[in-house]
Amino acid sequence: MTETTRRGRPGYDQRGILEVAVAAFNEYGYDATSIGVLAQRLGLSKSAIYHHVTSKDELLQLALDEALDGLEGVLTEEGAATGSASDRLAHVLRGAVRVLVERLPYVTLLLRVRGNTEVERAALARRRAFDRAVARLVVNARDEGSLRADVDPGIATRLLFGMINSIVEWYRPGGAEGAEQLADDVLTVAFDGLRMAADPPADPPADPPASFQDIHAAEHISSSARHMS
Amino acid sequence: MTETTRRGRPGYDQRGILEVAVAAFNEYGYDATSIGVLAQRLGLSKSAIYHHVTSKDELLQLALDEALDGLEGVLTEEGAATGSASDRLAHVLRGAVRVLVERLPYVTLLLRVRGNTEVERAALARRRAFDRAVARLVVNARDEGSLRADVDPGIATRLLFGMINSIVEWYRPGGAEGAEQLADDVLTVAFDGLRMAADPPADPPADPPASFQDIHAAEHISSSARHMS
Numbered sequence: 001m002t003e004t005t006r007r008g009r010p011g012y013d014q015r016g017i018l019e020v021a022v023a024a025f026n027e028y029g030y031d032a033t034s035i036g037v038l039a040q041r042l043g044l045s046k047s048a049i050y051h052h053v054t055s056k057d058e059l060l061q062l063a064l065d066e067a068l069d070g071l072e073g074v075l076t077e078e079g080a081a082t083g084s085a086s087d088r089l090a091h092v093l094r095g096a097v098r099v100l101v102e103r104l105p106y107v108t109l110l111l112r113v114r115g116n117t118e119v120e121r122a123a124l125a126r127r128r129a130f131d132r133a134v135a136r137l138v139v140n141a142r143d144e145g146s147l148r149a150d151v152d153p154g155i156a157t158r159l160l161f162g163m164i165n166s167i168v169e170w171y172r173p174g175g176a177e178g179a180e181q182l183a184d185d186v187l188t189v190a191f192d193g194l195r196m197a198a199d200p201p202a203d204p205p206a207d208p209p210a211s212f213q214d215i216h217a218a219e220h221i222s223s224s225a226r227h228m229s
Numbered sequence: 230m231t232e233t234t235r236r237g238r239p240g241y242d243q244r245g246i247l248e249v250a251v252a253a254f255n256e257y258g259y260d261a262t263s264i265g266v267l268a269q270r271l272g273l274s275k276s277a278i279y280h281h282v283t284s285k286d287e288l289l290q291l292a293l294d295e296a297l298d299g300l301e302g303v304l305t306e307e308g309a310a311t312g313s314a315s316d317r318l319a320h321v322l323r324g325a326v327r328v329l330v331e332r333l334p335y336v337t338l339l340l341r342v343r344g345n346t347e348v349e350r351a352a353l354a355r356r357r358a359f360d361r362a363v364a365r366l367v368v369n370a371r372d373e374g375s376l377r378a379d380v381d382p383g384i385a386t387r388l389l390f391g392m393i394n395s396i397v398e399w400y401r402p403g404g405a406e407g408a409e410q411l412a413d414d415v416l417t418v419a420f421d422g423l424r425m426a427a428d429p430p431a432d433p434p435a436d437p438p439a440s441f442q443d444i445h446a447a448e449h450i451s452s453s454a455r456h457m458s
Contacts, residue, residue: 086424138423147423151414155406159418162395163388170387177384185380189388193422194367194376195315 012042014052014062021059022105026112030060057119060109064123067110070099071130086146086191089137093160093190094183096134100167101179108168131161160190241271243281243291250288251334255341259289286348289338293352296339299328300359315375315420318366322389322419323412325363329396330408337397360390389419 012020020042024033035056039046053059074080074095080088100107110127113120135157141147147156163186171182241249249271253262264285268275282288303309303324309317329336339356342349364386370376376385392415400411 146425148417148421148425151417151423152406155411155414156418156423158395158399159392159415160423162393162398163391166387166391166394169391177381182384185384186388188377188380189385189419189422191422191424192377193418193420194380194385194389195420196375196377 012044012048012052017042017044017049017052018059018062018066019105021056022063022109025060025063026105026108030056030109031116057117060117061119063106063109064113064119067099067103067106068123068126068130070103070106071096072126074099075130075133084146085137085140085144089134089141089147090187090191092134092137093164093187096164097167097183097186098179100164101171101173101182104168104171104173111165111168131157134160163189241273241277241281246271246273246278246281247288247291247295248334250285251292251338254289254292255334255337259285259338260345286346289346290348292335292338293342293348296328296332296335297352297355297359299332299335300325301355303328304359304362313375314366314369314373318363318370318376319416319420321363321366322393322416325393326396326412326415327408329393330400330402330411333397333400333402340394340397360386363389392418 017038021033021038024038024041028037033056035046035049038056038059039049042049053062074092077091077095079091080095082088083091110123113123113127115121115124135154138147138153138157138160142149142153147153167182177185246267250262250267253267253270257266262285264275264278267285267288268278271278282291303321306320306324308320309324311317312320339352342352342356344350344353364382367376367382367386367389371378371382376382396411406414
């Protein structure tokens with residue numbers, strides 16, 4: 001986002017206008033939402049809106065940037081660049097869930113973009129680049145032996161995004177689960193599946209395979225203990 | 230579907246008209262697709278279309294029935310009613326993937342319905358009833374000890390549908406994976422996760438927990454052997 005605080009009119013700054021615009025785009029569709037409709041919703045004149053943004057297209061651009069900057073930011077975090085590929089993948093999936101929850105209306109809009117305008121096509125290209133970065137981590141994690149080889153990495157990546165992107169369809173802020181719990185759930189299903197984990201055997205086999213010592217194992221154990229006592 | 234073979238005009242029967250209509254609804258949206266647009270696409274007069282269906286609404290009804298009859302049919306299969314809850318859940322998830330793949334355009338349309346008309350609201354109610362039936366199986370499978378208790382069953386159900394419903398976004402018929410392989414993949418991720426399965430220990434511990442002997446274990450092993458040799 002290039003600018004968030006250009007002011008000059010009381011009541012709304014650019015950010016406030018953007019929030020109302022994104023809600024309207026998600027409710028009615030971008031094409032069906034005119035600057036006139038936005039002005040009505042905001043209780044502003046059209047010229048007051050144009051004091052803050054040059055066009056409806058700029059609002060779309062700012063909104064999609066908000067989603068994409070968040071997702072791309074996850075890829076530049078230290079946890080996305082260090083450690084095993086499966087650690088990096090877990091970090092990125094957790095970060096993606098967090099961005100979806102924290103920027104829900106913006107990511108909702110991003111996921112509905114179909115490439116009808118130049119702004120939309122540029123956003124789709126950035127989204128695809130993010131998806132490819134995750135797909136590479138899945139391939140690397142499989143190659144290092146952390147992820148199973150009997151599910152095609154391309155299919156695995158799409159199923160992961162299917163789970164994560166569905167969050168915009170059903171998650172409501174302020175519900176029972178916050179972003180961190182939801183991210184735990186996604187990682188649990190993605191890495192370990194829903195099948196009941198076996199109790200640790202009384203005599204663990206010698207040389208347990210490396211794939212058992214892993215990402216957020218401690219969280220799972222403490223989480224299980226809390227829920228299953 | 231009440232009728233699929235009402236004929237009277239050469240070239241298209243009701244089923245053929247329905248297929249073209251569903252493709253148009255998915256491409257342009259239901260509201261934006263008039264009977265006139267359909268007539269153009271079909272190379273028919275509007276009155277020729279009305280020989281086969283009474284209205285655009287009836288086409289929508291027939292299309293949504295095609296998707297919902299398929300999904301509800303899975304629930305009435307023997308495998309959905311017998312065995313452990315986790316066996317029944319696996320059967321229903323596999324069946325849902327098969328219906329999505331085999332009736333892709335119809336389920337795509339169903340998943341986009343927002344409840345704007347009476348036909349859409351009735352379809353949404355049937356879809357929610359299907360979702361609730363799956364949610365109950367998830368709860369029952371957890372209660373019988375087959376599924377982990379540290380992921381809320383409601384969240385687990387939504388993540389499962391997230392994976393499965395995403396198939397309409399990216400699956401293309403005739404691709405590398407057929408419905409059965411894709412169903413295998415979904416069940417593998419859903420039940421066992423992507424983490425590399427441990428090699429069976431040379432000396433298995435006495436009394437392996439029941440949760441290790443499970444749904445389609447044989448498939449996994451043979452599939453792993455095929456891919457990982």
